Amino acid sequence: MMAVNLGKLKLKNPVMVASGTFGYAEEFSGFMDLRKLGAVITKTITLKPRPGNPMPRTCETPAGMLNSIGLENPGIEDFLKKKSDYLKKLKVPIIVSIASEDSPDEFITLAKRLDKEYFVSAIELNISCPNIKKAGSKRKSEKLIAQDPKATYDLVKKVRKATKKTLITKLSPNVTDITKIAMAAENAGSDTLSLINTLGAMSIDILNKKPKLAAITGGLSGPAIRPVALRMVWEAYRKVKIPLIGLGGIIDTESAIEFFLAGASAVAVGTGNFINPKTSLEIIEGIKKYLSANKIRDIRKITGALNI
């Protein structure tokens, strides 16, 4: 059995595609049967449209990549007008990722707006994007909400009041102790947690002595961050009761299974979609084979089943 529950959200299988790496799903429709996915997490939406950061905003690194996209998105109203018709027809749970630009109150406005939309199965709070500047500031914001347990608690608590939809809080690895943030989000009413977002990182072209990203720093993703992500899932698993969505460097069945064993109830594929758009579907089939080869009836049996 491959079905899992994330709070009230029921998924036919536990493999999703991660925010920002799968557009608004339609972009990938030519490559695969999207209805086979456990769920789609959309690119993060903000209240107003955002052009994103200057180019270049991606580069390759050993076993991974850097990005500083800067939450390029059409804004909530255009998203609902232009992207939602396709998502409504998909017959796959749609998780809409949201973020604020200036004030955390934007999360509340966005959550209230999405609460009215029947096609939205869950809302993911992206409180962990490292690539967003405060309006008018030349510097990146000093601190992410996901770097502060109190700010995380206050935000999740407010959003919890604004919507009945399943709430997922996406955590940042750029912290000393992930468990404090995980517990703050759980105590404030988050139904589930996604971990992890990208790790703050940079890369330099030594010939022209310039940073490879125009924004200088960005977020590292891909297999390079998998061991960090796994460690954080494992740490959070032992401290919170709500289900966890594990992500960070999942590119094949083995890497997905590692996350279940560490404590994840579901997984998401991010950078893996750029290597092979069908990665998530191949992992779904691979997990079925793993369960049957090991005579495990139910995927839920391997969550946290690490042998120590």
Ligand SMILES: Cc1cc2nc3c(=O)[nH]c(=O)nc-3n(C[C@H](O)[C@H](O)[C@H](O)COP(=O)(O)O)c2cc1C
């Ligand atoms: C190009 C790119 C864009 C991303 N955009 C978003 C985003 O809009 N919102 C978000 O929550 N995470 C975003 N992420 C982070 C991913 O969802 C994921 O948390 C991270 O990349 C780790 O997973 P991975 O190693 O499988 O890519 C982005 C990642 C990449 C590579």
